[in-house]
Amino acid sequence: MAKKDNQLIELIGEYRTKVDGKGRVGLGHFGQQLGDQVVAIKMDGYLMLVRPEMYNTISKGIRQRAAIDSPDNARRLFDQTILEFKRRFYANSQPVTLDNQGRMTVPARMREELHLVSDVVWAGCGEMLELWQAKEYDDREASWRKQGGPAKMIDIFADAPSPEANDDGLADDDPQDQV
Numbered sequence: 001m002a003k004k005d006n007q008l009i010e011l012i013g014e015y016r017t018k019v020d021g022k023g024r025v026g027l028g029h030f031g032q033q034l035g036d037q038v039v040a041i042k043m044d045g046y047l048m049l050v051r052p053e054m055y056n057t058i059s060k061g062i063r064q065r066a067a068i069d070s071p072d073n074a075r076r077l078f079d080q081t082i083l084e085f086k087r088r089f090y091a092n093s094q095p096v097t098l099d100n101q102g103r104m105t106v107p108a109r110m111r112e113e114l115h116l117v118s119d120v121v122w123a124g125c126g127e128m129l130e131l132w133q134a135k136e137y138d139d140r141e142a143s144w145r146k147q148g149g150p151a152k153m154i155d156i157f158a159d160a161p162s163p164e165a166n167d168d169g170l171a172d173d174d175p176q177d178q179v
Contacts, residue, residue: 009033011124016134018118023111024103030122030129031102042092042110047131049104054127055093062086106131 015028027034039055041048050058066082068074076082096104106116119134132140148155 010126011129012126013124015122017120017122019106019111019116019120023105023108024099025106025116025120025131026101026103027098027122027129028102030124031098034098034129036098038096038098038104040094040096040104040107040110041089042114043130045114045132045136047106047110047114047116049096049129049131050127052095062089 011030011033013029015026015030017026017028019025034049034051037052038049039052041050041055062085066076066079066086068076092110094107094110096107098104111117114131115133115136116131121132121134121137123130123132123137
């Protein structure tokens with residue numbers, strides 16, 4: 001999330017645009033919210049953009065989970081699942097600088113592998129952005145709607161415990177919890 005006057009601004013909405021012949025893509029209203037440095041991470045089917053602070057938080061979490069901080073954890077050094085995950089995450093991450101016009105150059109390998117060559121869509125996802133090939137994004141959107149879309153999303157979040165919930169799943173200030 002970007003900060004404006006010490007308030008966090010979530011990255012929301014979508015922006016449709018095109019990748020130009022030099023691999024540059026405008027970020028529309030998102031460009032003003034991000035600052036001039038971001039980290040691009042190639043995901044499965046799309047490119048994720050995060051601010052450097054978010055990338056560092058993610059990286060710290062990976063290092064903590066894969067830490068070799070005791071003899072019992074030494075096996076993590078040779079755990080193929082951990083090694084593969086770290087290899088894919090770090091190898092598929094690249095710092096990117098936005099230009100004065102709020103554009104970024106999509107790294108060539110990422111652009112080719114994700115087919116980001118013409119029509120694309122930026123999708124705001126709160127603290128991160130996703131860049132999709134427009135057809136893939138539209139196909140997934142149609143599939144999501146066909147499977148229940150917004151109603152299904154509401155059901156998922158309605159069943160999730162609140163962040164303040166205690167072990168019984170009730171919020172700490174829930175009257176039922178004060179029996």
